[in-house]
Amino acid sequence: MPKWIVKKNFEKLPKLRNPVLIEGLPGMGQVGKIAVDFLIDELEPKLLYKIYSHDFWHSVYFNDDGFVELPSVCLYYAKGKKRDLLFLAGDDQPNSPRASYQFSEKILDMAEELGCREVITLGGIGLPSEVKNPQVFGAVTGKDILNKYSSLKIDFRLGKKIEAIVGASGLLLGLARLRNINGMALLTETYGHPSHLGFKEAKGILTHLKKIIGMDIDLSDLERESAEYEKTRLKLKDEEQEISRLKKLRTHFHDTPDVQYIG
Amino acid sequence: MPKWIVKKNFEKLPKLRNPVLIEGLPGMGQVGKIAVDFLIDELEPKLLYKIYSHDFWHSVYFNDDGFVELPSVCLYYAKGKKRDLLFLAGDDQPNSPRASYQFSEKILDMAEELGCREVITLGGIGLPSEVKNPQVFGAVTGKDILNKYSSLKIDFRLGKKIEAIVGASGLLLGLARLRNINGMALLTETYGHPSHLGFKEAKGILTHLKKIIGMDIDLSDLERESAEYEKTRLKLKDEEQEISRLKKLRTHFHDTPDVQYIG
Amino acid sequence: MPKWIVKKNFEKLPKLRNPVLIEGLPGMGQVGKIAVDFLIDELEPKLLYKIYSHDFWHSVYFNDDGFVELPSVCLYYAKGKKRDLLFLAGDDQPNSPRASYQFSEKILDMAEELGCREVITLGGIGLPSEVKNPQVFGAVTGKDILNKYSSLKIDFRLGKKIEAIVGASGLLLGLARLRNINGMALLTETYGHPSHLGFKEAKGILTHLKKIIGMDIDLSDLERESAEYEKTRLKLKDEEQEISRLKKLRTHFHDTPDVQYIG
């Protein structure tokens, strides 16, 4: 049995309007994480659950105050325009098949209790080299959600490009499907190098996500970060500087799920 | 404890005539999978169980409609001439010793409940290079089944060629033996490269299996696929095209059990 | 929880005279296995338990009749001169820490129920090259058993040579110690190559073991096998022939515990 340590940050579970769960955990190019962390900075959603787990990496990280803290994953909610938003963000996700399934079931239990009937997972498709104009691909759990979002300028033939979506970004959709919850993955091409940070790619995903959640979010801060990252990277000669930059983002990289690029 | 999500596709368990279970899960050269998937296309058996498991790969695939779906394994049945047939086919099989044992026990429980007293597993013996005239070898759980099938033109001295049959193709037989269920493996030589698709080898196995199940199955479609595969492969220069071809078959390759070639 | 499938081969547990358990499972140089398998051939002990386990390799092997069978471990007993003998032999041993501990506890439970208060484990110390005159080293759980066997011409300073005894050969002793059961390891230098078969080294161990169990066992058959093995090996140019020879011994090699050579 997995051991969860779940800290509730509410007295009464909020009543949400048709909330959509948006997942952005560490993964390929850190695209999903950068995108959702950015949304959390911008929209300042309220923390609902902070989850520690015996299936996360057996380590501690440094939080914003520089204090050591166990890796955790947090579930937030924000009031949206027409519907409310749930965000799943954090430091880690379980690494083995069984633990990854159990984690995803757990998250869906929490989301369902909050009335969630739609899940959108974000991530990257790791390519063997840098991508000039990264394209965003979509994948869905069924016809209903495909029709709902077919007007978006997203190529929904992800299955032509990759074989599988690995980790929480995949399992949350697959397990949602079994619960008759709609699911969609938005995956962008990115550079598969473990130390690459896909700012530009995250921006690409958010451009579509803005339309999906019907909110006008200013992406200029992310653009600036992306430009700065690109500029610095051009100058970098030694890996060490790049790594110290990574650290500032408090992302960690012992694992990069999302997808294996196969064709 | 493993977590199974089993979807029943029947109201009442069908009464079968002395059914034989034929297994063709992903493995070496995908031979077993290609063979059983072909039989399923030809004979259109009825789905009994669709099984998802926390021990399958923590990922989602793309189904025929392009929608994401958890990896699953299915049990089908078809009415045969003298006896009925059970087919075990799917996307994955568990990877660790304990999970593989638990999976195989589970499948045998289901087969036994359907009255099955004979199991035939199909697979490949991975050789280090391409095989011009792949030979089919057999292995059995005891004398009764050896006598039953001794008239087949199969070399039953598999034990001279390999040391062990790995994964479900082996465990289903070993565990069947403990239940006094007869078992036979039909393994063909194949190219052990993880991206090789043993169409030709699958055809070789089916030639024998036709006699075993006493049915006249037209293998010309498989022959065509095999010829096309061979032709294309000759032309291929880059791996990418080959991989995209693999994808069309919706097989996946993160693991190739069946046998380790040892001599 | 581990799953054990234990077949009892007796109606009533035999009453044994102060039995000593002698372990010879697959390991470094297959020394322990060769030694105990030889004793079983010579002394023809009676089978007590045949043990299958979900923690053994998920595969089937070929038994003497060429039929497929799950890997198993067997416990035998033989009447000895002054005291009786228990033999632990088989195809495999669990591979992970937890499973190896559970397995060793299980075996000690069985041995204790049979009145066993002494355990002797056999194995090899893998050296990086062939050993002309392999030396036998001993290690014990305490003073009593050290005094008991100090007259043997064995170097009991194994701790000067290696850092740890890995797998069942080690754990059976360590766990025995916690039960106040005496334990001794007899480890011989051997060639650590995974395909090496330490016939000569097994003979070296049996020379000592004969004295320990006070029985006159003719080792000439083993000598012959050893000489034949050495002769053939000199001729061998390709690995394949060597491997097919290995297969005849029905040993398998996916893992070689016993010891890691460190100095």
Place this chain on the structure above:
Amino acid sequence: MPKWIVKKNFEKLPKLRNPVLIEGLPGMGQVGKIAVDFLIDELEPKLLYKIYSHDFWHSVYFNDDGFVELPSVCLYYAKGKKRDLLFLAGDDQPNSPRASYQFSEKILDMAEELGCREVITLGGIGLPSEVKNPQVFGAVTGKDILNKYSSLKIDFRLGKKIEAIVGASGLLLGLARLRNINGMALLTETYGHPSHLGFKEAKGILTHLKKIIGMDIDLSDLERESAEYEKTRLKLKDEEQEISRLKKLRTHFHDTPDVQYIG
């Protein structure tokens, strides 16, 4: 469920004055282990618990008398000047995420029962080459303990240097934080080579620890050992001698947690 074999070495749990737990298990450069083993030699604390676990390496080591023994971890206490001391030392620590979490929870349960409200973990930051003047860094669980120890000449910006503290040295702090127990890691730069022994670095840590626990401990023995180690190492040409030296210290190295150096 993990299996623990816990030997109590007391009749009644001692009443301790505000004890601080000091952890020094095997890890990077063996710094923590050397430091705490040295304190145990000097202060001769009383053994409280000896812990064996199914999650330690499946092997036996050789104890001071040369007898084989399971790997174990021990909890000791010593009367201190103003407050009492708990020491955690031993041969091993669990290796996988889940087992490492369970182990650390177990240790904290024991410490809490003894009234412990402060945990200090010791370890190394593995650098890619030898370190002339290794620096000690600190990390804490919160403001209170930071203020308490801010007068020490330790750089508390460990988070600028490394990304994570791995294994028990990290988890004991992270899990302590959830129990409102204060925690601090003292990590020193060290050479990350698996066979390096950080005597000098351990001395560096103890210089700070002396002040923390308010005791005057003579480090000259450790200095001598360090000087001898440095001298011998300069002469060493082959790895074997170094390894045999390692063995004398009864440390083992199949794993080196503490931290991954990242920048």
